[in-house]
Ligand SMILES: Nc1ncnc2c1ncn2[C@@H]1O[C@H](COP(=O)(O)OP(=O)(O)OP(=O)(O)O)[C@@H](O)[C@H]1O
């Protein structure tokens with residue numbers, strides 16, 4: 001029999017207490033693991049979406065700089081508009097594979113905002129992740145619904161949807177399958193319909209451009225900027241802008257994580273310390289039969305480390321298994337949600353979680369271990 | 385091994401309780417030859433346990449000499465004291481101090497965990513000792529599944545697992561009924577008959593009378 005056998009068997013003494021301790025550690029491991037997986041996963045999902053969406057450059061009205069980017073994504077009202085005539089000019093620039101015009105608008109009734117996306121047919125080819133059930137617009141009275149809109153309005157292909165915020169009905173010719181991104185929340189209308197509906201004849205919010213070759217971006221950008229009133233926002237800049245916005249959310253998550261870790265650490269510390277107070281006589285006895293202070297100290301540290309290891313393993317297992325659920329849940333809290341997976345567990349998040357949880361366990365065991373090792377052997381003989 | 389199991393010469397142990405000085409052992413001399421069976425009696429607070437602490441190297445004297453197996457204890461570092469406790473002394477207490485999550489066999493093996501150096505087959509010895517104390521069929525039982533008498537027998541087997549030369553028993557029957565007390569005492573005496581130096585602290589005059597020699601303490605001295 002070895003010291004660690006003694007330490008590990010002791011964990012069964014108060015089974016419920018051990019289980020609760022492990023659960024507490026597991027929760028902090030889940031939090032840590034999920035947030036770390038989100039941290040790197042989100043950036044990658046965003047980059048993938050921006051590069052994968054097929055749009056390399058957005059063109060918006062001059063004087064309407066990067067703020068436009070977030071508005072394009074969120075579907076906000078942009079006060080400055082492009083002239084529709086710009087679209088064919090952009091399309092004719094060499095190096096441009098496809099360019100689509102869009103007019104984005106919001107209408108509010110009863111505190112609920114409806115988002116509208118007037119699009120030219122080219123936009124469809126800029127969105128490779130769109131899968132349509134039904135058909136694209138037949139005429140000016142057609143609409144295609146994003147998946148969330150369809151679900152909220154309980155409408156499907158062939159139905160007529162009445163939109164109170166604009167006081168008009170549309171025939172639903174198609175419904176987009178869920179992209180798990182912002183695109184799910186829009187009404188898609190033919191560009192002309194949107195222009196007429198929102199009183200912006202011949203206007204565009206932005207033009208999205210796909211290049212033949214991304215390396216020609218700088219050249220194409222110079223060509224576009226020669227056009228009067230055109231302001232170029234590379235998608236790359238846009239993703240950086242989004243990362244800036246989401247950075248705030250990430251900071252809050254990290255703050256929560258730190259709080260969870262501190263609370264869990266203190267909890268474990270408290271439980272282990274209490275348990276060592278209860279076992280004074282036992283330590284005294286062990287000292288009598290030859291245990292040194294170092295042995296007692298190691299025994300307590302092994303006990304806490306074992307609890308931490310179990311908590312880490314449980315947390316990792318649950319965190320991994322629940323990562324798609326956590327993924328769906330976390331989407332509610334982020335400003336811009338790319339369609340790819342946000343929680344992406346990788347080796348690093350596993351290693352960092354292990355490191356932090358075990359370090360915390362070690363830390364929580366040091367003082368109780370010291371206290372336990374300070375119990376004199378006389379404690380056993382004197383106590384009555 | 386020396387012929388004297390241990391020896392105390394003019395030993396004092398003074399405790400301080402606030403400003404008050406307690407002379408728990410006060411100028412006591414005692415020499416015990418190897419293999420002796422000695423009983424220690426005396427009223428509560430007379431210093432019996434303190435004396436046992438000193439013999440058992442759990443505590444060091446304030447003044448005087450303590451020699452265990454020919455080794456001078458006073459001035460030893462804790463680590464050396466620990467080695468003496470581990471290898472030469474066995475303890476049996478009124479309380480059993482069995483670890484609740486371990487089986488009887490595992491409990492008997494506990495002192496072996498802290499033994500430094502070659503220790504033979506700990507498990508085999510533990511099994512043999514459990515057999516000797518009549519618990520051959522209880523090796524896999526946990527303390528909660530044992531009676532008080534059985535627990536004390538486990539504790540006795542455990543105290544002997546590192547092959548000590550001196551067994552110190554502080555009220556070993558204090559928590560047991562008459563029948564169990566008798567069995568425990570017979571067990572201890574059996575080990576004494578095989579050469580173990582046996583020191584028993586007791587309040588029980590009948591028990592004390594069975595020892596080869598008896599001393600009685602009062603106020604930290606031999607009365
Ligand atoms: N660690 C200590 N600090 C202060 N005083 C102590 C300490 N240990 C023992 N004493 C005191 O020393 C005296 C002797 O105590 P000891 O425990 O040796 O008595 P005892 O003969 O074993 O008594 P009992 O029969 O009740 O067990 C008592 O007055 C006790 O209060």
Ligand SMILES: [Mg+2]
Pocket residue numbers: 432433434554
């Ligand atoms: Mg006593």
